[in-house]
Amino acid sequence: MAKSASTVRFAVVGDIHVTKDAAGRLRPFFAQASEAADALLLCGDLTDYGTAEEAHVLADELASVSVPIVAVLGNHDYESGTPEVVVETLTRAGVRVLDGEACEIEGVGIAGAKGFAGGFGRGSLGAWGEAVIKQFVQEALHEAMKLEAALAKLRTPHRIALLHYSPIAGTIEGEPREIFPFLGSSRLEEPLLRYPVDAIFHGHAHRGTLEGKTINGVPVFNVAKPLLQRSRPDQPPFHLYEVPREVTAGV
Numbered sequence: 001m002a003k004s005a006s007t008v009r010f011a012v013v014g015d016i017h018v019t020k021d022a023a024g025r026l027r028p029f030f031a032q033a034s035e036a037a038d039a040l041l042l043c044g045d046l047t048d049y050g051t052a053e054e055a056h057v058l059a060d061e062l063a064s065v066s067v068p069i070v071a072v073l074g075n076h077d078y079e080s081g082t083p084e085v086v087v088e089t090l091t092r093a094g095v096r097v098l099d100g101e102a103c104e105i106e107g108v109g110i111a112g113a114k115g116f117a118g119g120f121g122r123g124s125l126g127a128w129g130e131a132v133i134k135q136f137v138q139e140a141l142h143e144a145m146k147l148e149a150a151l152a153k154l155r156t157p158h159r160i161a162l163l164h165y166s167p168i169a170g171t172i173e174g175e176p177r178e179i180f181p182f183l184g185s186s187r188l189e190e191p192l193l194r195y196p197v198d199a200i201f202h203g204h205a206h207r208g209t210l211e212g213k214t215i216n217g218v219p220v221f222n223v224a225k226p227l228l229q230r231s232r233p234d235q236p237p238f239h240l241y242e243v244p245r246e247v248t249a250g251v
Contacts, residue, residue: 003038008106008245011036013238014043014164014203015224017076018058020051031064033238039067039105042095043203043223044074044114044164047086055086059093068105069095072112074164074204098162100146102153107246108160111150111195115165115188115202116143119181140185148191158243161192163202170212171222172205189214199241 011033018026033040047054062069077086087097096103098112118125118140127137143165151161166172166184175183183205192200193216200214203224210231212220221239228237 004242004245006245007242008039008108009037010039010041010105010108010160010241010243011238012041012043012201012221012223012241013225013228014074014201015045015206015226016042016058017045017048017225018054018061019048020053020057022054023057023060026058026061027064029236030062032236034065034067036236036238036240037067040065040069041110041160041162041201042069042071043162043201044072045076045203046071046074046090047077048079050077050080050083050086052082052085052089055089059089059095062090062093062095070103070105070110070112070162071095071097072099072162072164073097073114075114098150100150102150104156107156108158108243109154109156110160110162111147111154111197112162113143113147113150115147115163115167116140116185117165117182118185118187120169120184120186123181124186125181140187144185144187144191147188148195151191151195151197154195157246159195159197160241160243161197161200163188163200164204166202166205166208166220166222167192167200168212168214168220170209171202171220172208173212174207174209175205183208192218198243201239201241
């Protein structure tokens with residue numbers, strides 16, 4: 001598809017969960033996303049177990065993509081204890097993996113971090129009691145600080161936040177209530193209130209809700225691939241998001 005003179009298009013999806021046996025299965029999907037957009041954004045759980053073999057399969061599948069690719073990792077990408085291998089493999093394949101960093105695509109700023117769990121609002125876990133509880137909460141705070149650091153670097157008129165875990169409860173509705181605390185944290189919402197963005201994308205909640213809003217009205221999209229496939233079976237399983245293209249005035 002030819003570039004639009006008025007908008008920048010992003011194809012966004014998470015929870016691809018590439019396995020070692022997925023070779024050849026995802027190239028048509030990625031090619032379709034590439035054809036529809038000016039950039040491909042990936043919201044974590046790129047691999048199933050975070051192995052080097054899975055990361056290499058994913059890198060090969062992404063060879064069909066002809067537009068810039070930006071990604072964050074998810075919890076599955078940490079499963080084997082070597083997320084740096086996943087990052088290195090994808091980086092060599094041309095993917096920009098954000099972990100508290102920011103980048104710019106076609107004049108649109110993108111801030112990315114994995115995020116973490118911990119619950120929402122009054123249900124948020126507090127840093128009190130055993131050391132392991134304090135460590136858990138500290139991890140959530142650390143991820144929120146990484147997101148804030150990335151957001152603070154953006155100077156573009158339009159901005160997107162890329163996460164794996166959800167910053168709000170609205171987009172995980174549909175999941176069992178018992179696991180809400182493990183699907184995201186409202187601590188991630190706090191920097192998004194201080195540094196406004198046009199839209200926020202996350203995955204992780206396969207049985208959640210497609211769209212919600214932060215308390216200040218910013219749209220939040222759950223782009224977990226299993227959710228998109230189930231909710232919109234007649235459409236390709238990626239979310240196509242358009243941002244107005246900034247036009248530079250002639251001198």
